[in-house]
Amino acid sequence: MLRASLKSLFSRKLRLTLAIVAIVLGVSFLSGAFVLSDSLTARFEKLLRSINQNVAVQVMPTEEAADDDPQPLLTQQQVDALAQVPGVATAQGDVTALGVIPFDVRDGKPVTTQGAPQIGGGVTGDDPFALVSIADGRWPTAETEVTISRYTAEQAHAAVGDRLKVYLPEVNEAREFTLVGIVAYEGDRDSLAGETLILFQEAFAQRTFYGAEGRFSGAYLGTEPGVTQEQLRDRVAPLVPAGFEAKTGEQANEDAANEVQEGLSAVTTYFFGPFAIVALLVGIFLIFNTFNILVAQRAKELALFRAMGASWGQVTSSVLVEAVLVGVVGSTLGLLAGIGLGMAGSSALTSFIGAQLPGAGIQVGATPIILAYAVGVLVTVIAAFVPAVRASAVPPLAAMRDVARPDKPLLALSIAGTALAVPGAALTGAALTGIGGLTLPALLIGVLLFFLGVTLLSPLLTRPLAGLIGRAVGWGISGQLGVRNALRNPRRTAVTAAALMIGVTLVSTASVLAASFNKTIDETISSTIGAEIVIQTNSTQGPPDGTIGFSSEAIDEVRALPGVDQAVPFYLTVDARVDNGSPPFGGVFAIDDLAVARDMFALKAVEGDLRTLGPDEVVADQNTADSRGWSVGDAIPVELNKGGERPYRLVGVYESTPIWTDTMILPQAAVSNFNGPLAFQAYVSLDDGTDPGTVIPEVESIMSDYPLVTVGDRSSLIDQFTSFTDIALGIISVLLGVAIVIALLGILNTLLLSIYERTRELGMLRAVGMSRGGVTRMVGTESVVMAVFGCVLGIVMGIALGVAIATALIDRDFLTTIAIPWVSLIVFVLIAVVAGVLAALWPARRAARLNVLAAIAYE
């Protein structure tokens, strides 16, 4: 039995190839994600190892103490004491700070990185651990001198002798230095991972970063020969002050590598995950269809097995064995493709961030291999299960004669579909409107049920809906015949179209949400922000907490500019403890004059009063107040970055809008409890008749020393909000591409089967005078009808889902309006038409080249 089913398996390679492609795509995304993050991690690990190769023990703040303000520091005496421990060969106090940003020597613009740190350090001379060494010039010896890494020099277009402007985060200002040297990393590398490095004279760096000389953020120790890292760690342990811990170099590498791995796998999972899910989901339909076709074609053969005494179970398992084989082959190829994807991704990503990571080979762990086979085989077997059971239902009698396989009535299928779709829709609706406290799982189950239901109902929709589509595309007798062929087997057409439907539904839903979001932002900003100029801070160097942005003095300068009416700076922190819980996710704001902000942002008081806040007063938006059960007069305990917890009295509640939802506003005095005194954003209104274009350059020049700050008009704010949705839509479009490729294969598959089944008809049509072109048009029309049918179903479902979710978001004030992106949706239909035509190319050619005589000859 097994041998027989294997033999017939290989005789239908082509059809199975199509099914395998779906598995290959899905599995390659899945395993590619793991290979990419593992390989990158290995490269980072190697990098870390080379950084720390001479470090036996490092004394660093504990994880808990690292975030304290002020940060824990070591004194010169403590470092000296560590150096005296027997077995310590070298000891070096660490003086570093982040957010030290150089300005380009040529154009004066700040030099930024693609997320890599911008490091400042203090040095006294040669690095005892030889991580960096002078490549040109010398070390800094005066407080007006700096030495920088070669990569930094390239980025800032600076050469030894140049004047280099550098932003110093702790003192919140940019100063000019003389560039006296350039360093290279061990192994003559320009940079480690695309970071910038600026080295100052140590005493100056200590004063600037830590407020006093003789302070260090940690210490590195090298060991004498014969003393192990563990021994040294144990020896220095008694000398390590509170808030610090001693780690071996090995341990430190491992911890850092784990951190890198966590970050990377989060990124790769979020990036590749959706692709894998869509590919596999769509693939299920393709595989289901393929196996259905195989079973239908082999009905005679299967019946023969039955007639010769094969049991029901044997026939079923023979089909499932095929499925397992297809799954294994698909998974293997997918795994190989995933490894390729991981390799390509690894080099693309490192060149993108400008990192010069050491090569560490391609890492293929056990997880991607196990996952690839588990998922690939499971998906195939699930998809092949129904066809397998159907195969066993072929009566032995079918071996003897042509058994007509009449179309089963669609009634049972339609009832099942309705039974799933209606509760699914109800559950979705209930979850979205929050009835009965239903949440995300309920929403997902609801959507899934609705999806399944509509999929089961789609054969019923084939005749009316695809017929309607057919009227639009079925030109001439060839076209009409093509349309009739598409309607002939509603189940087959529906399953084929379902593959496309899934992809289009996802993308349409996302498009509706994105369009609604963009329109909401556009409308809200235009109608509620009475500011012409917006000053913003790029937060890629860390979350806002008062340490990035611009000073209040800069805002005073802006206020003094001619033509400026009002300026409202926002001080913002996202790291706070509010009412013994997490902070509102919109952030904790501090504003110097709420009354001015109220007028500028058209804030409406729902309760209490929106006036200039006293030092112990707070206001919040209605959603925040409602969800946390606050009312005016309550004392809200708030613990900011530093200074401990203190109560603020709620004096007002304002209406929630998409911009002001899940927020709270503290008085200016609270800024002293932020990590730093810098404002994160500012909104500037102008006197009537003043052109923003003349004021913006002046504001820019005031802000020119703050490297992360950008100045723009109102549209730049809209762009900032919508850039996220644009990126999301970009990714989603690629997703649609993946879904279309697989759906296209499904259509191709179905067409090949149809042509095979209708050989005689095609021969007759050719015999009575249909030209090759006519046959091509007929097959093409059938294909386009199927593709457009799937696309239209997907669009309808996508709009329904998108509107449902958007409605729920309006309830929660994330949106104010629903927009349906008709242009994009029409483009989807056009893409479906093109996909239909493409899918038909080869089958149509086959049909047109059919030998007429062979087609009509019998037996």
Added chain:
Amino acid sequence: MYGSGEAQVIALRGVSVDLERGRYTAIMGPSGSGKSTLMHCLAGLDTVTRGQVFIGETQVTGLGDAGLTRLRRDKVGFIFQQFNLLPTLTAQENILLPLSIAGRKADPDWYKTVIETVNLSDRLGHRPSQLSGGQQQRVACARALVARPEVIFADEPTGNLDSRSGAEVLGFLRNSVREYGQTIVMVTHDPAAASYADRVIFLGDGQIVDEMTEPTAEAVLDKLKGLDVGTGGA
């Protein structure tokens, strides 16, 4: 209409045959005698390696796919053993299919005549699956006739029918020759079917071995028996 005298066929092994216009010709012979191949060559479905085929003034041999398509569309009608109707089309749509493909309109009077002759007026809206075998073959006959081709090729038209339905179809074909001057060439191995023809051509081993005019079933059967002996059996 079908050529008289000019329609010369050199097929198979030096077979040369004239088939007259306005007559009902049957081609008979045992299996493997080449009768189907002969018909396929005549109809332009198969190509000859040597020699020429004419339908009327048109030389079939040497035509490309487009030319053959046009020939089949404009000058030839087919009736197949397995009816070969399109299941997605109604009887009426099936009948009009060749005209639709050619982009022509049916002559309404002729269409009415054909429908009445085949006695299908009350079945026009039915699909093939709702018709009996005889009815389906009558639809196929109507499909061949309605375009008024120069010649209709019928390949074992009664092969899949019971004797009563078969007789109906054969009678109908003979009528269309007698009354409307249609030219029909039919391949069959059934002496009873051949007896409806005006002339029977006997093939054996790819050659014309005999022919007979105004045949009867008995005479055809006798002749076939003789041929079987003469050629050493089929």
